Amino acid sequence: MKIHKYKLFGKNIVIDVNSGAIHVVDDVVYDCLDYYENKSKDEIIEILSNKYSNEEVVEALEEIDYLVKEKMLYTEDIYKDMVINDNSPSFIKAMCLNIAHDCNLKCKYCFASEGSYEGKRSLMSAEVGKKAIDFIIKNSGYRHNIEIDLFGGEPLMNFEVIKEIIEYAKSEEKKHGKNIRFTITTNATLLNDEIIDYIDKNMGNVVLSIDGRKEVNDKIRIRYDGSGTFDSILPKIKKMVDKRDKNKQYYVRGTFTHENLDFYNDVAFLADQGFKEISIEPVVLEEDNPLSIKKEDLPVIFEQYEKIAMEIIERKKQGNEFKFYHFNIDINGGPCIYKRISGCGAGYEYVAVTPEGDIYPCHQFVGKEEFKLGNVFEGKIDEKLSNQFKNAHIYNKPKCMECWARFYCSGGCQANNYSFNGDIHKPYEIGCEMMKKRIECAIAIKVFEAMQDF
Amino acid sequence: MKHVKTINVGTLKASVVKPGCKECANSCQSACKTSATVANLPCEHN
Numbered sequence: 001m002k003i004h005k006y007k008l009f010g011k012n013i014v015i016d017v018n019s020g021a022i023h024v025v026d027d028v029v030y031d032c033l034d035y036y037e038n039k040s041k042d043e044i045i046e047i048l049s050n051k052y053s054n055e056e057v058v059e060a061l062e063e064i065d066y067l068v069k070e071k072m073l074y075t076e077d078i079y080k081d082m083v084i085n086d087n088s089p090s091f092i093k094a095m096c097l098n099i100a101h102d103c104n105l106k107c108k109y110c111f112a113s114e115g116s117y118e119g120k121r122s123l124m125s126a127e128v129g130k131k132a133i134d135f136i137i138k139n140s141g142y143r144h145n146i147e148i149d150l151f152g153g154e155p156l157m158n159f160e161v162i163k164e165i166i167e168y169a170k171s172e173e174k175k176h177g178k179n180i181r182f183t184i185t186t187n188a189t190l191l192n193d194e195i196i197d198y199i200d201k202n203m204g205n206v207v208l209s210i211d212g213r214k215e216v217n218d219k220i221r222i223r224y225d226g227s228g229t230f231d232s233i234l235p236k237i238k239k240m241v242d243k244r245d246k247n248k249q250y251y252v253r254g255t256f257t258h259e260n261l262d263f264y265n266d267v268a269f270l271a272d273q274g275f276k277e278i279s280i281e282p283v284v285l286e287e288d289n290p291l292s293i294k295k296e297d298l299p300v301i302f303e304q305y306e307k308i309a310m311e312i313i314e315r316k317k318q319g320n321e322f323k324f325y326h327f328n329i330d331i332n333g334g335p336c337i338y339k340r341i342s343g344c345g346a347g348y349e350y351v352a353v354t355p356e357g358d359i360y361p362c363h364q365f366v367g368k369e370e371f372k373l374g375n376v377f378e379g380k381i382d383e384k385l386s387n388q389f390k391n392a393h394i395y396n397k398p399k400c401m402e403c404w405a406r407f408y409c410s411g412g413c414q415a416n417n418y419s420f421n422g423d424i425h426k427p428y429e430i431g432c433e434m435m436k437k438r439i440e441c442a443i444a445i446k447v448f449e450a451m452q453d454f
Numbered sequence: 455m456k457h458v459k460t461i462n463v464g465t466l467k468a469s470v471v472k473p474g475c476k477e478c479a480n481s482c483q484s485a486c487k488t489s490a491t492v493a494n495l496p497c498e499h500n
Contacts, residue, residue: 016464018466019467021460021462021464023458023459023461024461025459026458028457029457059457071467072460072463075464075467079466088474091476093476093480094480144477145478145498147479326491333496334493334494335469335493335495335497336474337466338469338472338474339476344480344492345480345482346482349480350480407493408493409492435491438491442494450461
């Protein structure tokens with residue numbers, strides 16, 4: 001597939017898949033593109049004769065010819081050989097550090113089995129954490145930037161160890177000429193003034209979990225006694241965001257499920273609270289779970305993404321903009337092609353480490369023994385398994401090679417692919433459909449922004 | 455052009471000249487954790 005065209009918010013949008021060029025076209029060009037590759041000029045004129053005059057079609061075809069000549073339409077994929085022949089070494093530069101395999105909440109959709117990851121509940125020791133820092137510095141080669149996400153369970157259940165690990169990381173990064181950036185993902189229940197100050201000072205990014213409206217959040221994000229968390233966490237999240245250094249990142253992040261398919265309302269609710277960086281993600285659960293996203297939910301979900309996109313456009317006009325994580329596509333920049341074809345990096349650039357020091361391709365693979373890559377005390381990983389992940393790029397995923405969105409999503413989530421299809425090379429179909437819709441919406445927002453200039 | 459407005463000319467091919475330094479963030483680290491989108495990462499090649 002060389003081009004993708006769609007209609008959204010009254011615009012006819014055409015994406016040239018292999019160059020990334022984006023065009024807004026009128027109805028004549030939009031219709032001509034249905035036949036351009038397979039029919040002659042005369043045949044197209046004939047087919048469209050009941051809709052458009054000869055002159056209109058000829059003119060439209062000339063403009064298409066021009067775009068083809070200028071390599072902005074129907075361009076070829078020139079990247080494949082570059083990827084297949086890439087023998088450059090891989091370095092691990094991102095790590096999900098599972099500080100706590102324990103949690104003080106019992107969220108109904110938790111993939112980590114209330115933090116335990118289907119194992120025993122445990123907290124990471126400072127010794128393991130420091131070994132993990134040593135491991136990533138040693139295996140990061142000549143990469144300068146290293147990212148570490150403090151994750152769980154609930155990482156703040158192990159706050160003293162976090163402080164020790166970060167102090168150690170800061171001394172080591174200097175010695176080795178690295179730049180280590182920390183993110184923490186927290187359910188916000190344990191935030192207090194001291195912790196808020198500490199996070200603001202030491203974390204490049206903080207991800208604060210809340211699902212949106214009270215009735216939605218409190219149905220799912222509950223304590224062990226069954227009570228909801230909304231009333232406790234919302235003021236704490238607001239305090240964290242208010243205090244946040246404006247040059248540093250934060251995300252207010254929630255999950256939507258089959259039970260709140262009207263999640264546009266949750267995004268709008270969070271925006272109304274004054275949050276500017278919002279991420280609401282689809283839940284990922286096995287098909288028979290009542291909370292899981294079903295194929296038949298997709299039309300409603302698509303409508304919600306469109307409403308969120310329109311809300312962003314409208315609020316931007318009013319000077320009251322917010323950002324939705326998956327719509328943050330930079331059509332004039334973004335990552336280079338090398339990044340776009342290599343995907344998320346799980347298993348060879350990105351790993352997860354358990355409280356015991358075991359290494360897995362990412363947090364979603366934790367506990368799946370067949371995917372264990374090693375242990376931080378051994379200081380190295382299973383090269384064969386790691387290479388399987390490195391080679392699971394879009395050119396080895398037949399479905400992705402037929403998909404127009406491949407350079408935006410880069411092959412999707414390997415863990416989801418494995419969970420649903422038993423193979424990291426076979427994309428999770430419902431995830432793909434949602435991803436494509438999000439990208440269409442993200443590009444439509446950019447088109448709206450750009451059209452203001454015309 | 456009368457029928458087409460080009461919003462951007464495409465940056466993918468141009469990015470081939472970059473070294474592929476991989477200094478950019480990991481797509482799953484920032485906020486998603488379940489549904490990686492690579493295209494929303496900023497390039498960090500200096």
